[in-house]
Amino acid sequence: MLSDNNAHIDVEPAVNPADRPGRYQVTTLEKTMTNRREFIVQLSLGTGALAASQAMAAGPMLAENDAQATALGYKADATKVDVKKFPKYAAGQACKNCQLYQGKPTDAAGGCPLFAGKQVAGAGWCSAYAKKA
Numbered sequence: 088m089l090s091d092n093n094a095h096i097d098v099e100p101a102v103n104p105a106d107r108p109g110r111y112q113v114t115t116l117e118k119t120m121t122n123r124r125e126f127i128v129q130l131s132l133g134t135g136a137l138a139a140s141q142a143m144a145a146g147p148m149l150a151e152n153d154a155q156a157t158a159l160g161y162k163a164d165a166t167k168v169d170v171k172k173f174p175k176y177a178a179g180q181a182c183k184n185c186q187l188y189q190g191k192p193t194d195a196a197g198g199c200p201l202f203a204g205k206q207v208a209g210a211g212w213c214s215a216y217a218k219k220a
């Protein structure tokens with residue numbers, strides 16, 4: 088036989104009805120759903136932060152007036168290459184089909200080892216161009 092001291096039942100603390108008008112208690116199901124929502128929100132925020140950090144890791148776009156870019160005759164638009172100064176340029180040559188281009192051919196921009204930490208335009212060109220095999 089149980090004494091009064093053993094007759095103990097765990098009850099979840101009720102939410103103050105004044106804080107949640109029309110509701111008396113947060114159910115376990117509500118807590119689970121809230122946790123899932125928080126998880127999904129945190130997951131989507133984390134994914135966004137990851138994408139942002141990857142964009143930062145790719146680096147800023149190379150400026151045409153960068154000292155090394157100027158020395159190599161880099162243009163973000165290959166059709167603007169000074170052909171008198173760089174006669175080796177031929178129509179159709181662009182970073183996106185250069186061996187050194189680190190992006191995919193369809194990427195608007197990508198890395199190039201000649202300009203570490205920067206991105207070159209897929210449509211760009213410089214005098215170190217080497218046709219991708």
Ligand code: SF4
Nearest residue numbers: 182185188199213216
């Ligand atoms: S080396 Fe190739 S990828 Fe790099 S800037 Fe020159 S043309 Fe573009």
